[in-house]
Amino acid sequence: MRKNARVTSTRPEAPAPAHRTRLIATDLDGTLLRDDKSVSPRTVAALAAAEEAGVEVFFVTGRPARWMDVVSDHVHGHGLAICGNGAAVVDLHGDAGSHSFVKIRAIEREVATEVVELLRAAAPGTAFAVERTTGIHHELAYPPLHLDPAVTIAPAEKLLAEDSELADHPVLKLLAHHSELSPDAFLALARTAIGGAANVTRSSPTALLEISAAGVSKASTLALCCAERGITPDEVVAFGDMPNDVEMLSWAGTSYAMGNAHPDVVAAASGRTVANNDDGVAVIIEQILADRLAS
Structure with a gap:
């Protein structure tokens, strides 16, 4: 499903996180994924480097759990995903058929x-x-x-x-x-x-x-997951492109609207990166890790 055609940014406007990054929270469609739904080799490498540096990665998406093969197949089944705009937390480890619900926040x-x-x-x-x-x-x-x-x-x-x-x-x-x-x-x-x-x-x-x-969103479920890990909002960097990302980007200490983002997302985020097709998430992760090495 292709998202809105939007004006794209060709270079990041990327303030460095004020605190040490412990968790990266990224939307999928229009954000981590390219328009053809692929995960670029550069992005796979950036995610792997982040995890090797001790930074946890959460996929935070409106997709249902059964649509998560798009990342689990290409990123080697790592980590957790917040699915359904916060309605479920899913463990992506193992084969697609073995993905399991860790948390459910249902609507009555x-x-x-x-x-x-x-x-x-x-x-x-x-x-x-x-x-x-x-x-x-x-x-x-x-x-x-x-x-x-x-x-x-x-x-x-x-x-x-x-x-x-x-x-x-x-x-x-x-x-x-x-x-x-x-x-x-x-x-x-x-x-x-x-x-x-x-x-x-x-x-x-x-x-x-x-x-x-009521009260269930990407932001509120991410906040619950972070609290369980002793991670504060200031230690989270988030990425998104559409209105369902606004609350998450406002909650995170540092957040980036993609170059192809909806205007409401640009207004909510603290920074802006390049478009999803230009690996905007990977660009920022690489900067964060480079800054760590330099400090």
Whole structure:
């Protein structure tokens, strides 16, 4: 899924981290990954060098756990990934089939049902998908945006029903698509309609919203993981390109918007690097490690 076409930066505007870096948190699509979804040899080498220097690496993404082969296959199954915009933490060690959930921050069924009702009223024509730990389930009108067939196709109310055969599997997030509204307009409308009942964001170039439990975001789950390791925000360097990265970039002590980033991301980050296709994450990691050697 290709993200918005944006103005790109050709050189980094990169303030050095004020504190010693202990953890790197990076988004995937439009950030660590090139547009063809590859991880460049330069980026693989930079990540390996960071880990060799004792810097932990977290992939922090809106992707579900089952889409993590794109990095685990090319970065030798290292580390942890925060998936579903903070709804799950997944261990990537081992083969793709053995990736396991370490932490789950689900949205309650009743809340998800309320969100569907609110959005149907505020934006008629909205189509929904339900992302569970076992896969994606969606309505007939929902357009799949990835080669990932639905496990079940049915109205969202049925997919979320208490007596559904899916009920024992946690809901990680809802997805809501509108075929007529612009992406940012749909996001603003949904946040107003839903209020504090859930967290609403987006990472797609289309009017596709990602809805998690209230308080669940890339930032809040990253903060939990860092607290468990005794890592402070000042010791974290984060990278991102889309609105679902804004909270994480604001939380981290040092953060970089990619050269291809959404304007809201540029405003939230403390620095800017080059575009994903120019290995912007690797550029900054190399600078951080070089500064370590020089100090």
